[in-house]
Every structure is written in C-alpha cells, then in structure tokens.
Amino acid sequence: LTARDVTQVCFCGAVARPSFDPPKLDAATLPLVPVFQKALAAGDDGALRALVDIFQTAGLTVVAAHDLAPDLMAREGVFSQRQPDAQMRDDAARAAAVVRCLAPMDVGQCCVVGQGQVMGIEAIGGTDHLLSTLPDRARSASAVLFKGPKPGQSHLVDMPTIGPDTLRRAHAAGLAGVVIEAGSVILLEPDACVALADELDLVLWARAAT
Numbered sequence: 001l002t003a004r005d006v007t008q009v010c011f012c013g014a015v016a017r018p019s020f021d022p023p024k025l026d027a028a029t030l031p032l033v034p035v036f037q038k039a040l041a042a043g044d045d046g047a048l049r050a051l052v053d054i055f056q057t058a059g060l061t062v063v064a065a066h067d068l069a070p071d072l073m074a075r076e077g078v079f080s081q082r083q084p085d086a087q088m089r090d091d092a093a094r095a096a097a098v099v100r101c102l103a104p105m106d107v108g109q110c111c112v113v114g115q116g117q118v119m120g121i122e123a124i125g126g127t128d129h130l131l132s133t134l135p136d137r138a139r140s141a142s143a144v145l146f147k148g149p150k151p152g153q154s155h156l157v158d159m160p161t162i163g164p165d166t167l168r169r170a171h172a173a174g175l176a177g178v179v180i181e182a183g184s185v186i187l188l189e190p191d192a193c194v195a196l197a198d199e200l201d202l203v204l205w206a207r208a209a210t
Helices: 030-041 044-057 086-105 126-132 164-172 190-200
Strands: 110-114 117-121 144-147 177-181 203-207
Touching (some): 110 126, 117 126, 144 164
Antiparallel strands (some): 110 144
16 A cells, blocks of 8 residues: 555455464564454454554554545434334433443444343344344334444444444344434435335434433
C-alpha cells in the first residue's frame, strides 16, 4: 500500500481469525508473528486493535467507515410500521444493560431478551450463530435482538452493523424485533431494511442510548 502512495485505509466487512503458517511468511511479516499470536488469543476488540496498530506502525492512517459515510449511522426512531410495546421496551433496556456489562470481558455486541429473560448472548460465532441457536422459548416470548457497541471498544474497524440479512435471520428465529443503539450502529441498505421489517411484521427500532 505504501509503495502505491496510499496514506489512509478503511476497513469494512467481517474479519475472520485465520490460521497461519509462520514458515510461509515473508521476511517483512515474520517480526509480526508475536503480534498475530497475541491478537488471535485476544477478544475481538483486542485482536482488531492489534490489526489497527500494524497498519498505523506502517505509517497508514486508519479511518472509520462511518466517518467517511456518516449517513450509514442509524438515527433515533422506530422505522417499522409495527411499534415496540411496553414489554419490548423493557426487554430492549435489559438487553442494552447486558451488553454494557459484558464489555469488560470483550464478548459480543448483541444479545436476545424476551419477557425479561436473556435467551442468548453473542460470542465468537457472531450474530448469525446466536440467532441460529436460540431456544424455542424465544418465539413464544416475543424476544428481541439488541445490538450496540461495547463501552470503550474501538470504533475504527468494529462498528456494530446490521442489514437485511440480520432481519431475515431474526424473523427465522421467531423474534419480534431488532433493536439497535441510535447513532452507534451502522444500518446497511436502510430502505430495504424498513421494507423488509414491514413485510415480516418486525419492529425495527433505533433506541436512544441510556
């Protein structure tokens, strides 16, 4: 990148934890092996901070996607025709509190709560794995998926994100809605998400941070 006079980089998309074979690495990369090993053993935020450090040490500036495209951030409000009821509002508040409590352990950015009970928490498998492994009770409890940033996490390369696929998977899991933290979560294809939420009779709500 630097040989091509690139000075800034922006990350988007999922980041996997690859396996690597040190003997296959070139001479310039070998000194980074201890950094790789430490990062792979860390939580998501720790691993991504190590990744950012590698680029910054090379003289590149890492720019957040939402700084380049501010309109990606979800504004506060209920976007769907279906409105959150009192139980959903209570469940969303509990879910947001759970995500905040998990921050020191660097676990995940979302959880599912229904009728006051925590049905699932995002771990290394990500949101898709969380939604595919929920107990059957999540359906009868009109549970909601909440997604928001962990307090103190780096927002350069790990801003929470949802899109149409998130809504489809939430509906397949029998959830009643998807709630995100307003101003802190990227909403991909917002018009498609709103239309899909209405089609699937889901609540789509960007909740103010509390």
